Structure formats: C-alpha cells, structure tokens
Amino acid sequence: MLKFVGRRTLYMVPTLLAISVVIFVVINLPPGDYVTSLVAELRGQGQVVSMERERGLRELYGLNRPLWEQYVAWVSDLLRGDLGRSFDLQQPVAEVIRERLPITVALAGVTLLFTWIVAFPIGVYAAVKQYSIGDYLATTFGFLGLAIPNFLLALLLMTVSVQYFGYVPEGLCSPEYCDASWNLGKVLDALKHWWLPVIVIGTAGTAGLIRILRANLLDELRKPYVVAARARGVPKRRLVARYPLRVAMNPFVSTVGWVLPLLLAGDVIVAQILSLPTLGRVFLTSLQQQDMYLAGSILMIYSLLTVIGTMISDLLLAWLDPRVRLGYQ
Amino acid sequence: MSEGTPTTTEHSASQARLVWWNFRKHKLAVTGAVVTVAFFLIAIFAEFLAPFSPGRVNEEYTYAPPQIPRIVDTSGESWDWGLHVYGYSAEQDPETLRVTYTTDETQKIPLQFFAKGEEYKLFGLIPWDRHLIGPANPDDPMYLLGSDGTGRDQLSRLMHATRISMTVGLVGVALAFLLGVTLGGISGYFGGRVDTFIQRFIEFVMSIPTLPLWLGLTAAIPVTVGPVKRYFLISVILAIIAWTTLAREVRGRFLALRNEDYVTSAWLDGSSRRRVMFRHMLPSTTSHLIAALTLSIPGVILAETALSWLGLGLQAPVVSWGVLLIDAQSVRVISHAPWLLLPGLAVVIAVLALNFVGDGLRDAADPYRS
Amino acid sequence: MTESDALLEVNGLKTHFFTPDGVVRAVDGVDLTVPRARTVCIVGESGCGKSITSRSILRLIDPPGRIVDGEIVWRGGQQSGRTPGDGAAVDLVSLDPDGERIRRIRGNEISMIFQEPMASLSPMYTVGAQMIETIRLHRSMSKDEAREHATAMLARVGIPQPERRIDAYSFQLSGGMSQRVMIAMALACQPDLLIADEPTTALDVTTQARILDLIRELQADTHMSVLFITHDLGVVAELADDVVVMYLGTVVETGSVDDVFHDPKHPYTRALLRSIPTMGRGTRERLPSIRGMVPHPSQRPPGCPYHPRCDEAIAGRCDQEDPPVVALGPRRTARCVLYDPSGGPPGPSPASAGASGTAEAGMEDTP
C-alpha cells in the first residue's frame, strides 16, 4: 500500500508539468503579451508611454527572451509562490488566491457532501427497486439534472427565492455576520446563503452520480456472486449492502476525481451570478479582460486541485477494492 | 443466464435492421429522435420559419409579452373567423417612466400563412420573401413568444439561435469524432505500446479541468476575430475535450473486436491490415459509434451555451441559445419578462432529446446486454 | 421407495418469466425426486430449464420470473445442531422467498454451487471472510471458531496451505481452486443436499475430473444427497445414481443410471445418447446430432414439445395433445405417447421401441 501511495504521488509530477506546458501555451495564444495589455491599460488611464519604455518593460518582464526561457521563469515563479499581480483587484495574485482558496474549497467540499448525501440513497433505491415509481422519478431527475445549464438553474432558483422567500441570496454571508464568530445567527445566515450555490453547483454532479450508481448497482446485482451469496442464506438487506454495493461504491469514490472539476467549473459560473467571494469570479474577470497570466495561475490551481482530487480518489479506490490494491485490474 | 441466446455478429446490413427494430421499441428514444429532427429542420429552414430576421429591432415594443394566436373573434355581434392576434397597448409608469405592454383585445392584427415579409436567401442561395406565418400587414406587431429589450422577436431569434447552437454541437462533435476515431482506432487496433501511450495521453487530457480550460482557450481568441472564424474556433475548442470519450469508446470496441473470430479469420485469409480494419471492424462498431456521438453532442451544446452566456463564446450579432440568454441575466428582467428564459427551455429539450436518442441507440446496439 | 426415503420431492413445478415479449415457460411441469444419500443428475441441452429448476428449489427466482404452480417438498434438516421444530416436511413453494425459514435452509440444509466459481465469489472480500460469514449465519460460533472450521473445510476439499489461502481473494485463485472453495463453503454447515449447477463446465478437463472425484468422495463420506446438473452425459455416467432427462422445461424421462443408459425409452434420450462421442468412433467423424434446433421456451410447440424433432412422432397426436407421464416401473418414467397403455392411434408398440432402444444404446455405451 505504501508503495502504491508513493507511486501515485510521483505520478502527479509529470502530469502537473504537462498541464503547466498546456497552460503556458494557452497564456501565450492571444496576440500581444502582458506588456501590450499593461501599456494599453496605462494609455487608457491617460498616461503617455513611449516605445522606449515599452521595450524596457518587456525586458524587465523577460518577455523578449525565447519562449522556453519564459516558460522556465514562469514555472519557477509559480513554484516560489509568485503568481503575478492582478490588474483588476490591484493586489498580488498569490494574495487573491490565499484569500479565496479556502472558501472555494469549502464550497466545493460542502457541495460534494451534498452530492453524496443526495445521490447515494436515491441511486441505491432506484437500482434495488428497478422500474418502481421512485426509480422513474430518480431517472427523470438524473436526466433533467444533466440537461439544465447550471446558470439557468441559478437564475430560476433566484427568481423562486425572490418570489417566495423575498430575498436574493447573494454572497456567502450577510455583511453583519461575515466577520462574526460562529453562533446560531451565523449558522442560520450561512444556510440562507449556501443553499442556492450548493444546489446549483451540485445538481449536475448529483444527477450524474445517481445514473452511474444505479447502472453499476444493477450490473452488480446481476453478477453470479450475488446469487451465490443469497444461496448461502445471506439476508437480502445485508446482501445488497455488503456485496454489490461495495463494488458500486467505486464510482462514488471516483467522484472526488471527476466531481471536483465539475464543482470548480460550476463555481466559475455561479460565482458570477451570485457574486461569491470565490476564485471563480476572479478567474472569469481575468478571462474577460484577457489577463492571461492571472487566468493561467488560477487554471494551474484548478488543475492542482483536480490532480490531488484524482489522487485521493485513486487511493481510496485502492483501499476499498482489493483488485486495484493488488494490481489485478 | 443467456446461454440460449444467439451471440453471432450478423452482417452489418441485417445488424442495422436489428438495431432499428430494437430502437423502435424505446418510446422515449423515438420521441427524442422526432424532437431532434424537428430541431434540425428548424435549423435548416430558419429564415422561412421565422417571421422576422433576428436583428429586426422595434423600439416601440420592448418587452412585449407573447400573443396567443386566435382563430375566431367573438367580441363583435357575429363570430368573425380568421387567424389573428390582439395588439398591444402601452402604459407608462409615471414614476419610473417604464413602459409596460399589455395585450389589447380591442385591436385585432390579422395573420397570414406564407406572409410577405423581409427578403432573405433560403439556404443562402434562393432569394425569397415569404415566411411561414406573419402579420398580414408587415408593420403590425406580432410577437408570438414575446419580444426582448429592443423589441426583437423572440420566436425569430430562437429559431436562428437553434441553427447556430445545434450546428456548433454537430461541427464540434464531427471534429471530435475525427480525432477520436483516428486515435482510438490506432490505439485499439495496434494495442501494445502505442495503445499505452495514447491511453496515457487521453488520461492526461481528461485530468485537465474541462470548463476552465475551455474558458481559457476561448478567452485567448483575439477579440478582433470575425464572427464566422470565431464560430469555427469555438467548435474546435469544444471538440478538443469531447474527443477523449469518443476515442475511449472506439478503442474499447476495437479491442473487443480484435478477438472476434471473423477478424482473426480475415487475417488468416491474408487480407491486408487496412482492409480488415475498414471492411470488418468499422461497420460493426458503427452503431455504437453513432450512439457515442449522439451522446456527446449535448455536452457540447451545454458548453457552448455556458461559454456564450459568460460572454466568452459566440458573440452578438451571432445568435445562439447562450447568446440569447445573456438578456436574462438578472432576476429583475426575468420576473418582468419570463419569456426571455425560453432559449433555456430549448437547451433543456434539445439536450434531453439527444440523450434519449443516444441511450436508445446504445441499448439497441447491445440487445443482449440488458 | 418409502416416503421418508425421498429427501426432496418436486411435483408439477412451473416457473414462468413474464417478459415484455411474452411469457417464457422456462420450467413447465417438472417432477423429480431426490432420495437420501444418493446422486441425481439432471441432464438436458442448454436452455431446457435445468438452472431455473434448481434455483426454484432454493426460491432464488427474481421477477419477472415466478413459480406459478407445483410443490417442492423438503424433508431435510433433521440433524442435530439445527433449530428444533425443523425436520418436518415443508413445501418450499409456500415459503416467503425473503423470509427467515428459507434463509435458514439456504446454505445450511441445502447448499448450491455454480458454473462460474470465480464469479461466484465476491472480489471485494477474502475467501475466508465469505466462508466465515456463511458459517456464522447458520452456526453460533465465534469468529475464531468459524475461521478454524473454515480452514479445516478448505483442507478437507484438498486446498494446499489452507491457512494461507483463506486470506486470498477469488481473483488470486484458479478456477479449480475457486470451485473447491465454493464446495468447502457449501459443505461447511453439513447440508443434507448439495445442488451443483454445472460446476465443472467452465473448467478444463483435468480439473473437471478432479472436482468430480472430490464431489463423489465427499458424498460417500457425508451421506448427503447431490442434485447434479449437467449437459454432459459422460459426467452423468460417472456420477449419477438416478437420471432426470429434461427437454424444454419438462422432464421427459427418469430412471436409474443403468436403466436410462442401457434401455432409454424416450426418443429424445435415445437421440441424446446417440450423440455422445465414444472411444470407438473416430473423433473426426461428425457425431449424429439431433435434427433441428431447440426452440426458445417462448415458442414452445403445442403437444409434445419434442415433436418437431422427433423421428417417431405420430402425426395428429404428438403435435396436439400433451403426452402422458407413463410409469414404467419403480422410479422409472417416460413422457411419451409411445408408452401410453391407454393406447390411441396405432404406433410402434412400446415393447418393440424399448427393445430397439436397448440394442442401440447398449452398443453405443460399450467403449
């Protein structure tokens, strides 16, 4: 097991390196560079920037060096934690990320939990009671959940919230509670704000998970070992819980790997509508303003989270499934 | 338990019939197919089906609510037959100065099939000026699905958006298909080290968070790029992610097929490798591929919608469902003019329909699995 | 045979599947008896309802399948160590398939082993964990006692290094080893009846022979009964005391192994026997196979289900009326109009048909 963990961790390094190359390419795709936009920004503010000064700036930022040297410089900056400066927020990117990463991860975590808690019983029920009304409802939800764009869902829920609860849950807390220490009021306030983003971001993942869990469990329930266990007198409830569910759990564990990017993507969109203090909004703004270095850094953070998520799910999978652990699959 | 069922792979012609027979049994899938075909018909004949051009503004009728077409007018002494809608009367809020329109039953706007209206070129070639339906007097307001903030007809815009959104899906998936079939086919056909390499590559592409990467790539498109080029660039970007699933599907099929008897026997007969690949392996994977293809279109449509809505995908004056939904950004607008969410409904219906078709196809292609 | 000799008695069992494409009469009137301490083989082509019959006995049929008629009388469970009150005859069809009573019969009084031994073990738990679970379901033992018992059982079925193998996973074992594990698990609670559904079909020939030897040896040692299902007449000859021949969900002939092999009555049995490869015949020569194909049970022909393929079918009779089950002696039946004592339209006389059958089969059975 230890060896497995070691191998899996080492495997992250080349993946992340390869991703960084892709991201660096993306950063350099648009015509013009950081200095072009910087100069445009300065000129926009009415400053006079000479060609000389522009060239000087380029030298200062190393933008006149060959691409691969720039790449190395960028990566080593990243490794040192120097992620550049955000135009929009007028502060270092590292600081922006440090401020926003915890809440982003917290939102993703809560949503993941929500996804599990909802999808698990529904998926199991739908499979065990195949073709029941509950199964049809679950299947319908599974289809709808994947078909609704999440910004649309956000808009709909916001409209509903305004109509029936009389408020738009913008942000993740009301100003009076944001810096307060935890008490009942703050918990209630959090509930008031978190339900919407959690539902919106989590719906697609929940729907996908229900479908996967149902299909897997149905597959497993048909396997000979289930009949064999029943023929040995294992009671039905225990039979489902112990035998096929253990295998059908695999996609659940794998979700950490594939739901995480989904959640982060959801965050990009929902953060915009609900003005959440998460990374998503910064990312979007940076893209809209073609602030590619900032966007690239955030993209790198997203990738890092995803790769870590995948690793965690692989490790959990190995821990759960002896076939993976012992290298038989 | 399926010992008694036949498992021989038939010739591709009869297999197609078998798949079709099985497909017809899935009611949901058939419904999905009908809806999908309808969407594509709208896409093809958008100019004719739409009463107006998508860009026609009319400042006099902003946020006009949908009208209900009526056949008989019972307001007068005698019943008056003839297709018509009611006109609008405007009311201005003295404080906010906002104008609201309500349907006015005293005004009657007669409608016509094959009404004369704006000129257009059908299929971009044939000049014509007839529209399936329109007001008898081209200047009368007709907003069957309401209008937007500049008085553009929602129905016409929706139809033109259908063209863009559905074809972005198709073009994107077609590109993804090329990539996927090539790499997946190579991977599955040769196996061994080539396979391992391509699999690693696919795993790597999949490990990059999809939407953020899409966003990053679209943001990298220079702002100065024209609408047509932008359309194709977006399709390419969407294809970049969609191909991985297709490639995996193709590879899996090929791996399974490699072990089938008739491929081996074709080999023993001395057929060339390429011949084996194209004569025997491809036809029998076709139905699975079509299923996989169909199932990957919804993802592309959803992605395009999200990208455009965020302002990073397609941009006005091109209309797509996502572009249309930009008008529905705030709760205030939505509660004032809920019909602006209709493009969202179109997205949901299209995605559901394609999913049903794809699922039905997959089940039909695998009749012995369930 | 006296009443108490019969450990299991199946009478008129019908198990049908109600599928969207119509009713599949997988088992359609099966009668059979398993006497104590004997081995009964059910033989028949693939798809004739052998597995469904055996699963019906343990009430393992899931929707859309259902037992629609018949009774399954069980007279087992009299040994010590079982709950008092057990042991009286019970009709398994009357039990709730998810209930406590049938659950205590499964794996305890009646055990079952299957065709795919590796797939019959969960890949998520060790062999030992699954054995211990089964033992503790039916016996009040501590985990350690159960583990000890499981190890002893593994040793008993000839698994080398049982102390180590008990912690192996199914995917680490060969097919033969897995089947031995399944047998050990099946016998752990000393059942009265072992149902073996083609347990050697998926194994190679050598392993197959070893497993058959093992089953025979264990049967002799424990005096349990065995209901062995196979489509291989060679296996039947080696193992059976009694034979039950099935065709399309019905029993067409029963009898002791000697009677059935040397004096087959039913035309189907005779055809089956003709198609066994024997040493005398060259292996290259094509075996005479039964003409036509087994129809799917949803398209079962009217009258005698075998009539479209039967060389001796009597037009106007076999294709219209159900043939009667004719008792030809103690524990010997055939379901065919040729032996119907009540006569009917003239056909080859039972005696002559029987005689010719004897000669034929006798020749074929001689190596």
Ligand SMILES: Nc1ncnc2c1ncn2[C@@H]1O[C@H](COP(=O)(O)OP(=O)(O)O)[C@@H](O)[C@H]1O
């Ligand atoms: N779940 C099911 N649904 C419909 N038909 C079934 C089902 N299970 C088995 N059958 C049918 O019942 C018949 C008997 O099956 P089975 O008992 O498995 O045959 P075998 O004699 O080979 O063991 C087969 O023809 C099969 O098609």
Ligand code: SF4
């Ligand atoms: S009943 Fe008739 S068809 Fe059936 S086996 Fe006997 S002779 Fe043949």
Ligand SMILES: [Mg+2]
């Ligand atoms: Mg069977």
